[in-house]
Amino acid sequence: MLRQVLISSIAAIGMSSAPAALADSPERTLIRAGTLLAVPGNAPESDRLIVIEDGIVVDIVPLAMEAEYADGQHRVIDLSDQFVMPGFIDLHVHLSGETGSGSKLTAVTDSDAHVALTAAWHARKTLMAGFTTVRDLGSRGNAIFALRDSIRQNKVPGPKILVSGTAVAATGGHGDFHGFRQEVLDALPSYATCDGADDCRAAVRRLVKRGADVIKVTVTGGVLSETAAGTGLQMTPDELSAIVETAHALGRKVTAHAHAAVGVEAALNAGFDSIEHAMWADEDTMRLFRKTGAWLIPTVYPITAVGDTPEKMRQGPFKDLPAPIMAKLLALGRQPKEMTALAIRMNVNIALGTDSGVSPHGENANEFIEYVNAGMTEMQALVAGTRDAAIAGGIDATTGTLEKGKAADIVAMQGSPLEDISSVLEPRFVMRDGIVFRHDR
Numbered sequence: 001m002l003r004q005v006l007i008s009s010i011a012a013i014g015m016s017s018a019p020a021a022l023a024d025s026p027e028r029t030l031i032r033a034g035t036l037l038a039v040p041g042n043a044p045e046s047d048r049l050i051v052i053e054d055g056i057v058v059d060i061v062p063l064a065m066e067a068e069y070a071d072g073q074h075r076v077i078d079l080s081d082q083f084v085m086p087g088f089i090d091l092h093v094h095l096s097g098e099t100g101s102g103s104k105l106t107a108v109t110d111s112d113a114h115v116a117l118t119a120a121w122h123a124r125k126t127l128m129a130g131f132t133t134v135r136d137l138g139s140r141g142n143a144i145f146a147l148r149d150s151i152r153q154n155k156v157p158g159p160k161i162l163v164s165g166t167a168v169a170a171t172g173g174h175g176d177f178h179g180f181r182q183e184v185l186d187a188l189p190s191y192a193t194c195d196g197a198d199d200c201r202a203a204v205r206r207l208v209k210r211g212a213d214v215i216k217v218t219v220t221g222g223v224l225s226e227t228a229a230g231t232g233l234q235m236t237p238d239e240l241s242a243i244v245e246t247a248h249a250l251g252r253k254v255t256a257h258a259h260a261a262v263g264v265e266a267a268l269n270a271g272f273d274s275i276e277h278a279m280w281a282d283e284d285t286m287r288l289f290r291k292t293g294a295w296l297i298p299t300v301y302p303i304t305a306v307g308d309t310p311e312k313m314r315q316g317p318f319k320d321l322p323a324p325i326m327a328k329l330l331a332l333g334r335q336p337k338e339m340t341a342l343a344i345r346m347n348v349n350i351a352l353g354t355d356s357g358v359s360p361h362g363e364n365a366n367e368f369i370e371y372v373n374a375g376m377t378e379m380q381a382l383v384a385g386t387r388d389a390a391i392a393g394g395i396d397a398t399t400g401t402l403e404k405g406k407a408a409d410i411v412a413m414q415g416s417p418l419e420d421i422s423s424v425l426e427p428r429f430v431m432r433d434g435i436v437f438r439h440d441r
């Protein structure tokens with residue numbers, strides 16, 4: 001019975017690019033890989049067979065050995081004309097929405113149920129783009145936790161999600177609400193705003209109690225908050241140290257939203273595991289990254305999506321956003337690209353993250369192209385979005401590479417991204433935990 005469900009669901013995938021009905025993986029799946037980049041960073045190999053049981057890679061052997069693994073019950077997926085590699089990982093998304101004119105109003109118009117369904121739609125788009133794991137660093141309400149759990153239970157299609165919930169923020173800081181009249185601000189829930197070390201410890205504990213997998217902290221101001229507060233440091237060293245200590249004690253990684261160099265450095269000195277954006281990081285900041293070993297998550301693609309010159313910004317998708325936001329955007333300009341090029345030249349640890357939700361969901365793979373444009377080799381870019389993103393996210397025991405014992409999180413494309421990185425924009429096959437979600441023929 002199970003197998004019949006599977007076969008019909010696989011047939012359905014073949015006929016359209018619509019998502020498959022979710023089904024358990026059969027006991028054994030054999031994938032014929034024409035070219036296999038099992039562990040990005042190592043050389044790819046030709047004519048390999050990936051053996052998958054119950055969603056886990058149990059063997060990778062020469063294709064010539066296929067007969068030894070054929071048990072009559074198995075299914076075969078033929079990707080012998082494809083470039084096969086681990087599913088992509090994006091460490092910075094916001095699945096609950098997309099920024100644009102009108103998005104501010106959703107804070108008061110959209111119910112949590114509406115947010116959940118919107119997030120599910122974005123999750124599906126993201127999975128179909130080849131991303132089998134994402135880290136959501138700020139989606140409001142409880143919807144994102146429900147979505148994470150529903151995806152794990154195979155009720156809805158989507159990538160595996162690491163969830164931060166709302167960000168830890170100073171009262172009135174970047175992660176707080178802005179731009180509404182006082183009565184509305186008073187009504188909007190601030191689950192994780194805090195002031196002072198003890199209060200910030202409590203905020204981290206509340207988030208973990210709610211189900212957060214990772215702690216996100218808005219250490220500095222941000223571009224998209226409707227306030228003229230700039231992008232400088234908004235929290236104190238004792239608050240940052242208390243947050244890191246509490247998060248680590250509860251087994252959570254802690255990542256900083258930070259733009260100004262002084263904010264990036266404060267977070268690095270406090271022991272943060274990673275820094276998002278780091279737009280104004282300079283050479284001294286990069287040396288501190290090297291010293292601490294922390295990960296940089298550059299989030300470059302949104303600036304391409306919204307326009308990286310004043311002319312493009314004034315005509316782009318953000319042209320109607322309020323003046324305080326536009327002023328910060330104009331100040332940013334090409335700086336994300338220049339900062340990323342500097343980080344690459346100075347050998348900082350970089351893991352892929354897009355800030356999708358600022359740029360449209362499903363366009364995440366453009367971030368690989370940004371890294372190559374900023375000076376990475378194609379292989380380095382692929383490593384940043386697979387193996388290293390898994391390490392930075394603390395999930396490398398189960399994903400990020402295709403090796404015995406890890407999840408069958410697999411993406412395949414026609415061309416080799418090692419020759420032309422833009423191949424990552426056209427995945428033709430996506431499997432997550434052994435379930436086929438996309439197979440274009």
Ligand SMILES: [Zn+2]
Pocket residue numbers: 092093094137138355
């Ligand atoms: Zn973000």
